[in-house]
Amino acid sequence: MTILVRDEEELIRANLDYHLSRGVDFIVATDNRSQDSTADILREYEKRGVLHYIFEPDDDYSQDQWVTRMARIAAEQYKADWIMHVDADEFWWPSDGRKIPKILESVDNSIDGLIVPRSNFVPIENYDDRSPFFTQLTVREKKSLNPLGRPLPPKVCHRGTSDIKVSQGNHSFGFENRAPRTEQCGNILIFHFQKRGFKQFQKRIQQGGAAYDRNQRLNKAVGDTWRELYELDRKGELQEYFTDSTYTDEEIKQGIVNESLVSDTRFMLYMTELYGQQQ
Template sequence: MAKLTALAILATYNEQRFVRACIENLARQGFETYLLDNESTDGTVEIARQYLGRGLIAIESLPRDGFYRWERILQRKVEIAQTSGHDWFMHVDADEIRLPPPPFRTIHEALGEVDSQGYNAVNFAELCFVPTREEPDHDHPQFQDTMRRYYAIRPFPHNRLNLWKRQASSPDLASSGGHQIGFPELKVYPTDFLMRHYLFLSTAHAKEKWIDRHYDPEELERGWHRSRARLQASAIRLQSSNELRLYRSDQELDASEPLQAHPVFSLR
């Protein structure tokens, strides 16, 4: 039997903080990566170019026109998937470290089991790593070593159902805002994979990431980006370390008792 191939489709806009760690982890997990950059103005693309031929297979520039148009990015991701020759695809963001469930060593290894059992989609349990009141600033290249407090979140079942097997017709990723892939005869693997999500590295980074962003007015009308678009810098409140779980290893990540909303968007 031919070896399964897997493609991660990564969209970026000013993600120089995260893009290196993300691409390196995807390579470790057995993925090739296609980068879809939304006209970054920082060093994102320059950093990414270092990985061409070393896990990264292409860099495509998607015009921005002054607004963050998430639906268009998601639609382009599906187009890339449908025109590639890979077997499995993953919608991923730069601030995510995707991981397999125990006892698998890589996502690619785990996908062999998923595929052999006839499943065609995988959900990820989301573990959000955040700064705390005691340690508020992790805006540096070693953020994975220093920002070790996290919480689990699951606003709805299959909140991160965005690893899927090639389909004959184009699946739907945009309707859910990228959270759930949709296609006929969806068969979800019963065990969640894992994801370390580095939500923001400091309050200044949160402001840059969400408050300074110009959202597509039509997407706002549809209810997308609501909590992020309404966020004000003065309302950002960091949690105390003792309210969060302590990261010790990937094998000990705890996805139990997930929250239904991100505290940074609800604490006032």
């Protein structure tokens, strides 16, 4: 697994523990200028021998280059059979109960990679930053959209190879000399917890939006969601946008009734049991 993070102390430990428990055997992590305890947490897992730590000092969000670098390290240095590219707020859920490697082992040898769908868990009023996110966010969208109201793009995983090139956003991949052969993944759903508390959301938009502004290499159409939300923040309108996107208890009940929302406590129960076992 690869993961690119910046100031993700709220999520990073849960993310690593969860995916290791689901069968991920090694993690290549890039820390992009974290100022909180993210680096210290990553170093803990490095000392355990399950993580390769990279510090990235640049501040232009060249995600495609940094994730491609991690993917090639995973393939060349650690001989990865399969590589999945994960964000800190994404948790890959095997819908049939198998470990993730078992699902990937069953993919036909002619397939280079899988297209994996995502599902947003909805933000709630009165979210408490002091409590674990997974105990509070237990309702997700039946059909997920990105923050600008467009269909939520999937993510990818692929076989380990040294000529891999991962796109910005981890939504697709390619090779040096040929097009990849992919298929839709029906056995994994990515649980996405992008919006939690407003302070976390605003900080992420400010960091990512400013970094995109500094990137002179990428087309301005790349990262349009980040850029538009960053513009809302500069106008002082991000709080209003965030508040409008949160759900009251009544709105959640209505959403479940009209089937636009789904109550899903599986992740909460899994994480509660995982940390109960670790204690």
